[in-house]
Amino acid sequence: MSAEIQKEENRFFVNDEEGNMAAEITFVPSGESQVTIDHTYVSDSLRGQGIAGKLVESVVQEARGKGFKIVPVCSYAKVVFDRKSEYQDVLAK
Template sequence: MKEKDVLRMEFEKSGNRFYKNDEKGKMIAEVTYVPAGEEKVILDHTFVDPSLRGQGIAHQLVDRVVEEMRKEHKKIVPLCPYAKVLFEREPEKYSDIQAK
């Protein structure tokens, strides 16, 4: 996927999730995570509306959690199938944040 094909999206944060609603208030993208002790979170769910798939939005959602956890000095357990594949595919980007 070329960088110009990626739709940049700003997400809202609510509790342990980042999400985006459309103009009608329907949720169109979401990532959730749950605390696992003091130093880790489990990234357990990523959702992107079918109309938006293939535009890099799920990747941005995962990266938003990564950014937040780096600030909080926490590690991530990528339990969500999408996040798990992403962490495996780009170890140079995620090895510092992935829980061992």
């Protein structure tokens, strides 16, 4: 399956072939220039394909483009931010 990441307000997501949501990451504004990643989900059919990492990367790119910082609250996002030094520029201190 080709996972095309789509965007809606405060979320990025991937639909399956039937148009059902198969993966998503959600974030909420927290202050004027900060967002909190509060949820990441990937269905069993997409697990192991790096989709969750691509969803986090989508939020990082959005934050960089808008000059926002990110607070990773969801456990998956926390792990990604701990492991990826290249995301430290958007990590809220």
